[in-house]
Amino acid sequence: MDHGPAVKLGVDHAAKRKTRLGIWMFISYTILYGVFVAIGVANYEAMKIIVFADLNLAVTYGFGLIVLAIIMGLIYNWRCTKIENEMNKEGEV
Amino acid sequence: MIYGVSYLAIALFVFFVLIVLGLSFYFARKTKSANSYFAAGGTIHWAVNGVAFAGDYLSAASFLGICGMIxxxxxxxxxxxxxxLAGWVVALFLVAEPMKRLGKFTFTDALDSKFNSKAIQLTAAISTLIVSLFYLIPQMVGAGTLVEPLLGLDHWVGVVIVGAVVIFIVATAGMTSTTYVQFIKGGLLIIFSTVLAIYIFTNGLNLNPDHKNQDYIQPMTLTADDMQGFTSVSNIDVDALSFVKMEKDGIYRWFTKDGDKFEEAMSTTKTIDGEKLYNGAPKEEGKFYQVGNMVTIIKDGVEVESTGKVGPLKFLSVINSSEIARYVKVLFDDGDNEVTAYVKTVTPGKEMLIPGLKFKIGKGATPLSKLNFISLMLALFLGTASLPHILIRYYTVPSQRDARKSTIVAIAAIGFFYVLTMFMGLGAATNGVLNLEDGNMSAPLLAKAFGVGLFAIISAIAFATILGTVSGLIVASSGAIAHDLVDRYMGKQLSDKEKVRAGKIAAACVGVVAIILGILFKGMNVSFLVGWAFAVAASANLPAILMLLFWKKTTAKGIASSIIVGIVSALGIIITGPSISKQFFRSEGLHGLDSPAIISFTLALLTLIIVSLLTQKDNDKKLA
Structure with missing residues (x-):
C-alpha cells in the first residue's frame, strides 16, 4: 500500500548532514529556552533587572527568544540550501 | 451594554465570507482527486504555505486569548x-523535512511509513481526532463569544454560522480552499494587528484614557466626609478585603474599605430569582463600564499626565516605571445572592512586566505551582510540532526544501504577531477598554476605542481567524476518518473518488460535532483549553514522531502504546485536576497539577522505549 509522499520526491543525499545541523540548532535553542524557564522558577525577581534600552530581563529575554528563532531559522535554511546544492544533483530533493 | 451591534463589522464579515465561499466554489471544480482534496495536490508555493501556516496556527486563543490575558x-x-513560538523551532529543526519525506495526507501516514501497522493507524487516527476536537471546542466557543455582543445574536447562532461556513469550505475544495482562506486570514491578521499597535504608540499613555469614541469613567472614591449620597447597608470581609454594600436611589453597589476611604468595586450580582445585575442595575443601563488605566506615569524619571506619542521600547519602559490599575476577581455570597466583585488593585508596572501575577512562581509559590509552570512551558514548547492540523500542511508543498522555507516564513510571521500581542495586551490594560467579564474581547474593544472602522475590521478578522483555524482542524479530522480509519485501518480500499467523498462526509460530520460541542462548552476559557490541546498533542504524538525519526529500535507496538499512554495520562491528569473539578464538580480535584505534560510526556516516552525494547523481534522479522 502506498503511503509515501503526495508528490514524487527525489533522493536527498544531504538529509544526514541537515539532520545533524537541525539537532544541534534544536539543542542550542532548547538550552536558551530552558535557562529562561529556570530563571523564572529559581529567581523570578532577577527578571526585573534592567538589561537593555530600559527594558527588563523578562521582556528582553522573551523578545530575544522570538527574534532568535527567526534568525536561527534563516541561518538553518541558508546552511541547508548550501549543503543541498553541494550534495544533490539538479532535480533531487 | 458594553458594546452594541456594529453594522460595519457585519458587512465586513459577510464580505469576507462571500470571498471565502467564492474561492471554495472556484477550487471545488479542480478538486477531484484525494491528493488535491487532502494535500492541495502538493503544489502550494512555500511563501503562501508559510502565511497559511500562520493563518492556521494563530487561532482565537492567540489573538483573543493571549491579548486578553496580557x-x-x-x-x-x-x-x-x-x-x-518556541514550539516552531522543534517543528523546523526536527520535524518539517522528515514529515514531508515520510507522509502523504495525514500525520498517521508519517508515523506508519516504516511499519504498515494497524495499531499505529488506529491509535494515531484517534489521537488526531482527540487533539483536533480539544482544539475545535475553544474555536467554536470563541465564535459564539464574538457573535453574541457584536452582532446581537445568540451564542449558538455564532457557533452554527461558523460551523456551516467551514463545513462548506472544507466539503467543497478541502485543503486547497482551506489553504487560501488561511493565507488571507493570516495576512489580514498580521497587517491589522500592526495597524492597531501603531494606534497604541501614537496614542501613548494617559492617566485619563478618554477616546474620541468613548469617555473613560473612573470608578468612584468616597470618603467618610463626602459619601456622595450613598449610605452604607452592610459589610462583608473576604480574605483580607473589607467589602461595604452601599445604596443610592434604590441601587446597591459594592465598595472596598481602606481606612476612611471607600473605593468602588465593579460587581455582578446573581440574584436568587436568576436575574443578573451589573453594579446593582440591569445590564442595559450601562452601569458596568470598561476599566483599566494608568495610575501614575513616569517618563524619563518625571511624573507626567500623558506621554504623547511613544515608540515601542519607550512604551514598555514607561510602563515598567509606572503604575497600572488592574482588577482582581473576588467571589462571595451576600445572603442568597452570588456576588462577583472586581477590586481595583494598583500594580507597579515592573510587576506587570515579569512572570508571577497568574503563575505562582515567585511570592507565595509552592513546589507544585512551580511544577505547573514548568509543565505548561514544556507543553507549549513540544505541542506545536505534534499538532496534526499543522503537520498536514507539510504535504501541501512540492518539496522538502519548500517545507523548510515555508516553516521559516511561518516563524517570521507568527513571531512578529506574538511580539505585537505584548503591545495589544498592555494597550488594552491601559486604555480603559477592559470588559471585566470577558478578557477575550480586549483586543477588539481596544480597536473600538480608536475608531469604529478599525473595530469593525478587527472584529471581522477575529471571525476570519476562527474560520481559518477551524477549517484546518476539520481537514485534519476528515483525513483521520476517511484516509486513516476507513481506507487504511478498516481496509476498505477506497478508490480516489470514493476517498474524496468519504473525506467530505467526514468533514460534514466533524463539523456538526464541533457545532454541538461549541454550544455545550459555552463559557469555557479559550486559551486554557488550547493549552490542554497542546499538552495532549505533546504527550500523545511527539514521543512517537521523535523516536521514529531518531531511534532505530522504535517498533510499531512501541509507537502505538506510547500514543495510548500519552492520551490516557494527559487526559487523566486534566480530568482529575483542579480546573475541571472546579468547573464541573465545585471541588478541588484529586491533585493540584493543571498542566499534565511534564508527567504524561515522560510516561509516553518511557513507554515507547520500554515496549520497543521488549518487541525488538518485530523489527528483526521485518528486516529478515
Missing part, C-alpha cells in the same frame, strides 16, 4: 506567546 495579568500572558 491585559489582565501582564507578562504571564506573554509566556504563551513565547512558548507557542
Amino acid at each position: 491585559a489582565f495579568v501582564g507578562y504571564d500572558g506573554f509566556l504563551y506567546s513565547i512558548g507557542y
Whole structure:
C-alpha cells in the first residue's frame, strides 16, 4: 500500500548532514529556552533587572527568544540550501 | 451594554465570507482527486504555505486569548506567546523535512511509513481526532463569544454560522480552499494587528484614557466626609478585603474599605430569582463600564499626565516605571445572592512586566505551582510540532526544501504577531477598554476605542481567524476518518473518488460535532483549553514522531502504546485536576497539577522505549 509522499520526491543525499545541523540548532535553542524557564522558577525577581534600552530581563529575554528563532531559522535554511546544492544533483530533493 | 451591534463589522464579515465561499466554489471544480482534496495536490508555493501556516496556527486563543490575558495579568500572558513560538523551532529543526519525506495526507501516514501497522493507524487516527476536537471546542466557543455582543445574536447562532461556513469550505475544495482562506486570514491578521499597535504608540499613555469614541469613567472614591449620597447597608470581609454594600436611589453597589476611604468595586450580582445585575442595575443601563488605566506615569524619571506619542521600547519602559490599575476577581455570597466583585488593585508596572501575577512562581509559590509552570512551558514548547492540523500542511508543498522555507516564513510571521500581542495586551490594560467579564474581547474593544472602522475590521478578522483555524482542524479530522480509519485501518480500499467523498462526509460530520460541542462548552476559557490541546498533542504524538525519526529500535507496538499512554495520562491528569473539578464538580480535584505534560510526556516516552525494547523481534522479522 502506498503511503509515501503526495508528490514524487527525489533522493536527498544531504538529509544526514541537515539532520545533524537541525539537532544541534534544536539543542542550542532548547538550552536558551530552558535557562529562561529556570530563571523564572529559581529567581523570578532577577527578571526585573534592567538589561537593555530600559527594558527588563523578562521582556528582553522573551523578545530575544522570538527574534532568535527567526534568525536561527534563516541561518538553518541558508546552511541547508548550501549543503543541498553541494550534495544533490539538479532535480533531487 | 458594553458594546452594541456594529453594522460595519457585519458587512465586513459577510464580505469576507462571500470571498471565502467564492474561492471554495472556484477550487471545488479542480478538486477531484484525494491528493488535491487532502494535500492541495502538493503544489502550494512555500511563501503562501508559510502565511497559511500562520493563518492556521494563530487561532482565537492567540489573538483573543493571549491579548486578553496580557491585559489582565501582564507578562504571564506573554509566556504563551513565547512558548507557542518556541514550539516552531522543534517543528523546523526536527520535524518539517522528515514529515514531508515520510507522509502523504495525514500525520498517521508519517508515523506508519516504516511499519504498515494497524495499531499505529488506529491509535494515531484517534489521537488526531482527540487533539483536533480539544482544539475545535475553544474555536467554536470563541465564535459564539464574538457573535453574541457584536452582532446581537445568540451564542449558538455564532457557533452554527461558523460551523456551516467551514463545513462548506472544507466539503467543497478541502485543503486547497482551506489553504487560501488561511493565507488571507493570516495576512489580514498580521497587517491589522500592526495597524492597531501603531494606534497604541501614537496614542501613548494617559492617566485619563478618554477616546474620541468613548469617555473613560473612573470608578468612584468616597470618603467618610463626602459619601456622595450613598449610605452604607452592610459589610462583608473576604480574605483580607473589607467589602461595604452601599445604596443610592434604590441601587446597591459594592465598595472596598481602606481606612476612611471607600473605593468602588465593579460587581455582578446573581440574584436568587436568576436575574443578573451589573453594579446593582440591569445590564442595559450601562452601569458596568470598561476599566483599566494608568495610575501614575513616569517618563524619563518625571511624573507626567500623558506621554504623547511613544515608540515601542519607550512604551514598555514607561510602563515598567509606572503604575497600572488592574482588577482582581473576588467571589462571595451576600445572603442568597452570588456576588462577583472586581477590586481595583494598583500594580507597579515592573510587576506587570515579569512572570508571577497568574503563575505562582515567585511570592507565595509552592513546589507544585512551580511544577505547573514548568509543565505548561514544556507543553507549549513540544505541542506545536505534534499538532496534526499543522503537520498536514507539510504535504501541501512540492518539496522538502519548500517545507523548510515555508516553516521559516511561518516563524517570521507568527513571531512578529506574538511580539505585537505584548503591545495589544498592555494597550488594552491601559486604555480603559477592559470588559471585566470577558478578557477575550480586549483586543477588539481596544480597536473600538480608536475608531469604529478599525473595530469593525478587527472584529471581522477575529471571525476570519476562527474560520481559518477551524477549517484546518476539520481537514485534519476528515483525513483521520476517511484516509486513516476507513481506507487504511478498516481496509476498505477506497478508490480516489470514493476517498474524496468519504473525506467530505467526514468533514460534514466533524463539523456538526464541533457545532454541538461549541454550544455545550459555552463559557469555557479559550486559551486554557488550547493549552490542554497542546499538552495532549505533546504527550500523545511527539514521543512517537521523535523516536521514529531518531531511534532505530522504535517498533510499531512501541509507537502505538506510547500514543495510548500519552492520551490516557494527559487526559487523566486534566480530568482529575483542579480546573475541571472546579468547573464541573465545585471541588478541588484529586491533585493540584493543571498542566499534565511534564508527567504524561515522560510516561509516553518511557513507554515507547520500554515496549520497543521488549518487541525488538518485530523489527528483526521485518528486516529478515
